[in-house]
Amino acid sequence: MAEQHKLSMGMSPRLEQRLKLSALQIQAMEILQLQRMELLTKIKEELESNPTLEVADETSGEEVSVIKPEATDENAEVPEDKGDTAVEEKEDIVEKIDNSRDEMPTPSYKRYDVVNKKDEAIQNTPAPTLTLQDYIYHQFIALNITAEQRNIGEQIIYNIDSEGYLKTPLEEIAQTAQVTPEQVRQVLDLIQHLDPPGVGATSLEECLLLQLENDDPELELKKIIISRHLKDIEENRIPQIAKKLNLTVEELNIIIKEIEHLNPHPGADFDPDKTSYVAPDVTIKEIDGNYEIILENDYIPRMRISNYYQQMAQENVGGKTAREFLRSKMESAKRLINAIELRQRTLRRISQNIVDVQTGFLKDGITQLKPLKMKEVAKKLGLHISTISRAISNKYIQTPNGLFKMKFFFTSCTEMASGEQMTQQNVLNAMKVIVEQEDKKSPLRDAQIMDMLKAQQFPVCRRTVAKYRMMLKIPPVSKRKSY
Numbered sequence: 163m164a165e166q167h168k169l170s171m172g173m174s175p176r177l178e179q180r181l182k183l184s185a186l187q188i189q190a191m192e193i194l195q196l197q198r199m200e201l202l203t204k205i206k207e208e209l210e211s212n213p214t215l216e217v218a219d220e221t222s223g224e225e226v227s228v229i230k231p232e233a234t235d236e237n238a239e240v241p242e243d244k245g246d247t248a249v250e251e252k253e254d255i256v257e258k259i260d261n262s263r264d265e266m267p268t269p270s271y272k273r274y275d276v277v278n279k280k281d282e283a284i285q286n287t288p289a290p291t292l293t294l295q296d297y298i299y300h301q302f303i304a305l306n307i308t309a310e311q312r313n314i315g316e317q318i319i320y321n322i323d324s325e326g327y328l329k330t331p332l333e334e335i336a337q338t339a340q341v342t343p344e345q346v347r348q349v350l351d352l353i354q355h356l357d358p359p360g361v362g363a364t365s366l367e368e369c370l371l372l373q374l375e376n377d378d379p380e381l382e383l384k385k386i387i388i389s390r391h392l393k394d395i396e397e398n399r400i401p402q403i404a405k406k407l408n409l410t411v412e413e414l415n416i417i418i419k420e421i422e423h424l425n426p427h428p429g430a431d432f433d434p435d436k437t438s439y440v441a442p443d444v445t446i447k448e449i450d451g452n453y454e455i456i457l458e459n460d461y462i463p464r465m466r467i468s469n470y471y472q473q474m475a476q477e478n479v480g481g482k483t484a485r486e487f488l489r490s491k492m493e494s495a496k497r498l499i500n501a502i503e504l505r506q507r508t509l510r511r512i513s514q515n516i517v518d519v520q521t522g523f524l525k526d527g528i529t530q531l532k533p534l535k536m537k538e539v540a541k542k543l544g545l546h547i548s549t550i551s552r553a554i555s556n557k558y559i560q561t562p563n564g565l566f567k568m569k570f571f572f573t574s575c576t577e578m579a580s581g582e583q584m585t586q587q588n589v590l591n592a593m594k595v596i597v598e599q600e601d602k603k604s605p606l607r608d609a610q611i612m613d614m615l616k617a618q619q620f621p622v623c624r625r626t627v628a629k630y631r632m633m634l635k636i637p638p639v640s641k642r643k644s645y
Contacts (some may be wrong), residue, residue: 294432326429360428442560
């Protein structure tokens, strides 16, 4: 931020440099959050659209070529916007470059086929199912919340239906959580700002309102239409609405079309019947008692900027316009290469931090999972918390104990009376032990398990016990009884 402030205080050339840096940051953030198959698609698109980007010949032993941007000529003439002629000019540039090929030696070029045996094998590996409620819950516990807010949030989240709506009255949730309706409302406000947009709404109107952008110039008008006129729109009373709002029918229709792009079913994408396929971005292997991090790089082609086109640009083949075109494409190629390198480096650093903190889990399993917050990792690595969030989004780690989402290792925690910290997994483990040791002729009811957990300084409610029991696939008391 300080650097951006300095740049913003400078003259126009420095301001131009700040905008270029911003473009690099945007590219890096986009690449960082892509899943592996999305990244592969992005690379394929860039290879097809950018003639200066090519896949390095692995047998040649050549290093990846990265060029530095040439200094910007402050006195250079800024080209005018010529509208439809821009496409024709671009075609002319490409034609000039193509016509100049005979003057240059033919470059060696290795095409990259994105479909290979490894990717085919990957597509046969099913991913674990993630419910809408679990997706929301993982985001919620990453917030800076109190134990009481977490308890309330659990009651809210696991009452959200498959469409993404909260149909349970707030008063009922307040009674179950033994708090006031106002406290429930405050926690619901936090949940309603999570992904997917519109989740946790108590009505269609609220769902749509939650999805509006605060910087929308038509924000207030859209709020009025959604709050007061959805029924009128359904009845096609467009002229009457337009008259009330002092709009023309054409103006109103434009706004209605924008509202229609909002999602009335924010939870619909979490269809339990959908089948998805995943493969790890990182693998952790135990070698001689140590845990080694292996980045799965095989699916990423080793790219470089074409020496052939660099030479063309340097020798001004095709003229100034062709040179500027090539320089722009080479800058784009360099940004992509650097962004991918940054993505892999960031994944490795985060993975190393996971290994450092979760050694107990890697050695002894899920019962040894420790609390780990994104903001703690961000501080340790000198990164912004949003960078950590993007980096671990939809990424998977293969561990000695199975395949997990990277987000799985970022568990929030609650402080117990003893001052120790507990994770959800600590509670699950304690609960599992309690049930294993119960008298099978008189098994424990959920309320009794709750009391025993509280005696062990795990402050949970009966409803949470019921939810955790289902997570552990422990049958209800009537089915656990032995005669």
